[in-house]
Amino acid sequence: MTPEEIFVTPQWLKENLSQTNLKIVDGSWYMPAAKRNCGEEFEKVHIPGAVFFDQDKIVDPVSAFPHAVPSPDVFAKAVGKLGIAVDDEIVIYETGDLFAAPRVWWLFHIMGVKKLHILRGGISAWQAARFATESGAALPEPVVFKPAYAAEKVVFIEEMVLIAKHKAAHIVDARSAERFTGAVPEPRSNVRSGSIPGSGNVPFGSLVADGAFKPLEMMQVIFEAQGIKKGKPVVTTCGSGVTAAVLFLALNLLGYENVRLYDGSWTEWGTVT
Secondary structure, eight states: OOHHHHEEOHHHHHHHTTOTTEEEEEOOOOOGGGOOOHHHHHHHSBOTTOEEOOTTTSSOTTOSSTTOOOOHHHHHHHHHHTTOOTTSEEEEEOSSSSSSHHHHHHHHHHTTOOEEEEETTHHHHHHHTTOOOBOSOOOOOOOOOOOOOOGGGEEOHHHHHHHHHHTOSEEEEOSOHHHHHTSSOOSSTTSOSOOOTTOEEOOGGGGEETTEEOOHHHHHHHHHHTTOOTTSOEEEEOSSSSTHHHHHHHHHHTTOSSEEEESSHHHHHHHHO
16 A cells, blocks of 8 residues: 555546546545534535545444444445445545545445545645536435455454553554643543543644645654554544544555554543543
8 A cells, every 4th residue: 555546636536537436435524613514515516426425424323422433234325325336446535634534535444445545635636726526416326335344443442441451552642732631621522631541642634744645754753753663553543533544544554564443532432431
């Protein structure tokens, strides 16, 4: 896996729009405080042929926590309605600057999709290139999605407690330094401030430049400064599992092995432990 394989340019996407097995997914999401409705924004403007992946709805329906990873069956039914099959080639974009798209990439990744990309620079780069957009609701033809779930890449609370207790893996948190140290309140009122014992802090934004990642050697220095070195398993975490996927993708590009994501992240840990 290389950055060139993951991040595609607007020009590449424009040249491949006509490919029947190429599916375009808007994975935009923002923190609730932003008060943005990404579904409505999608209907106002999106890349031609795109569908909207709602990160607040394609989740475990019985979990008390936001963005809980759905079961393979729930995921398959939802993305099948979006017209996406497991052997399609998928390009994910967002309206932000590499914030939410990696979470959608991660979900498709753990559900078995092999051909996965993120649009470098998101829809802003597409529009800056003066390529066409469209509006209105997406009306895809439903298909059958056959998941191949990689459960070993997901960490749940019971195992996370043991990992932290026994220091069985590097734990790296994608939240801002202020949230990680507890200097500022968490955005969710029922969640205490702080961080998982023994974890390091790599704010996801420190890895991002121009809608993609900084050079690999720069990211390696950032992780190693937090003691996140190769040779030991790594678990990524954040507030609710979204930006933990930014770290998950970055670590995989850097060649770290046995990288996993704690799905409940601090919202769960800061509530139940």
